[in-house]
Amino acid sequence: MPSRRNSPSSRVAARLIGLGSWLPSRVVTNADLSLTLDTSDEWIRTRIGIATRRMADRDTATSDMAVEAGSLAMKSAEVAHVDAMVLATATPDHTVPSTAPVVAHRLGLPCVPAFDVGAGCSGFLYATTVAAGLIHSATARTVLVIGAETMSAIINPTDRTTAPIFGDGAGAVVLTAGRAEDAGALGPVAWGSDGEHTDAICIPDGGSRRPPARPTADDNGRYVHMQGSEVFRHAVRRMSQAAKDAASATGWGTDDIDRLIVHQANARIGAAVADALGIPPERVPSNIAHVANTSAASIPLLLTHAAAEGQLTAGNRVLMACFGAGFTWAASTLTWPENLKPFAGNGPALSGDRQGHVDRPGVSTDLEGGLS
Numbered sequence: 001m002p003s004r005r006n007s008p009s010s011r012v013a014a015r016l017i018g019l020g021s022w023l024p025s026r027v028v029t030n031a032d033l034s035l036t037l038d039t040s041d042e043w044i045r046t047r048i049g050i051a052t053r054r055m056a057d058r059d060t061a062t063s064d065m066a067v068e069a070g071s072l073a074m075k076s077a078e079v080a081h082v083d084a085m086v087l088a089t090a091t092p093d094h095t096v097p098s099t100a101p102v103v104a105h106r107l108g109l110p111c112v113p114a115f116d117v118g119a120g121c122s123g124f125l126y127a128t129t130v131a132a133g134l135i136h137s138a139t140a141r142t143v144l145v146i147g148a149e150t151m152s153a154i155i156n157p158t159d160r161t162t163a164p165i166f167g168d169g170a171g172a173v174v175l176t177a178g179r180a181e182d183a184g185a186l187g188p189v190a191w192g193s194d195g196e197h198t199d200a201i202c203i204p205d206g207g208s209r210r211p212p213a214r215p216t217a218d219d220n221g222r223y224v225h226m227q228g229s230e231v232f233r234h235a236v237r238r239m240s241q242a243a244k245d246a247a248s249a250t251g252w253g254t255d256d257i258d259r260l261i262v263h264q265a266n267a268r269i270g271a272a273v274a275d276a277l278g279i280p281p282e283r284v285p286s287n288i289a290h291v292a293n294t295s296a297a298s299i300p301l302l303l304t305h306a307a308a309e310g311q312l313t314a315g316n317r318v319l320m321a322c323f324g325a326g327f328t329w330a331a332s333t334l335t336w337p338e339n340l341k342p343f344a345g346n347g348p349a350l351s352g353d354r355q356g357h358v359d360r361p362g363v364s365t366d367l368e369g370g371l372s
Helices: 030-034 041-047 062-077 100-106 120-136 228-250 267-277 295-308
Strands: 004-006 012-022 027-029 052-054 084-088 114-117 142-149 169-179 189-193 259-262 317-324 328-335 343-345
Touching (some): 012 295, 027 030, 030 041, 062 100, 062 142, 062 295, 062 343, 084 100, 084 120, 100 114, 120 142, 120 169, 120 317, 189 228, 228 259, 228 267, 228 317, 228 328, 259 267, 295 317
Parallel strands (some): 084 142, 259 317
Antiparallel strands (some): 004 189, 012 169, 027 052, 189 328
């Protein structure tokens, strides 16, 4: 089935006015992982495209990173208040309550409606779509959207198929009411889901299907399990199609797209999506080499880092695409606005730059890693 399309029915649009991100200071290298895993720096770099990742310490939770990123996005937007807040995460502080209200409270946003959205790595674009709906309906004028993940809390550190792939971090945007023709206005959205593959990326234990039990030394049910090859195939197909649908609904062809912002699942998936769309590597920013797969934080982190490095400039036509557990997927467009100043807390440079070149891996479905 094709992705379902959602486009505004009026000229009102959600417009990007603020952008921020935050990463934990702890850097974990491939060499660090190889001390306890049957892997190597060369294998991880060539197969997944990752050199380092950031990991939170034991005292840092998802809400802590969300507060940092949200504060920086509000600083970027030069706003002290928003009408609503949406947090995209697969790693909330607690099962109950949701994490968004405490984030809003700590940001000095008392009584503001705040809620979580869970769609895996697609969570951020799902959350921006919900926020845009609030703006279109005049329920809210300005909305803070955050993607934040503590993936290290749900990854088995002894599993060589998942441990090298993921990292922790947060990114955020501020959206406000504008007109569809404004620079920074979010364009049409192509999104969808397919629950037939719910087991392909899954934490088996902890929900109502398999309630939590006392952990044991050999209990892996509380960690992410992933079917890498199946995820690869579906990720490339779904993201490519959703991206084509969103671009077409915006009236763009391949040559019109200045930048492709694709979920940083692994370098092979990103390269395969770009190849499928016919977009050359120089138009595809990447930060996966230095931050790994940060799930719902991936898109806003990459937007912040690319803008800070000058790879997103006023007038650029930007196509965003993501795919995650569920399966879920989404894509959308925007024209990059003028005078948007990103704030990146503890931010690395982009892949292939002065911090160390990581080659773009060849496209192959023969990999163990995938995405969340």
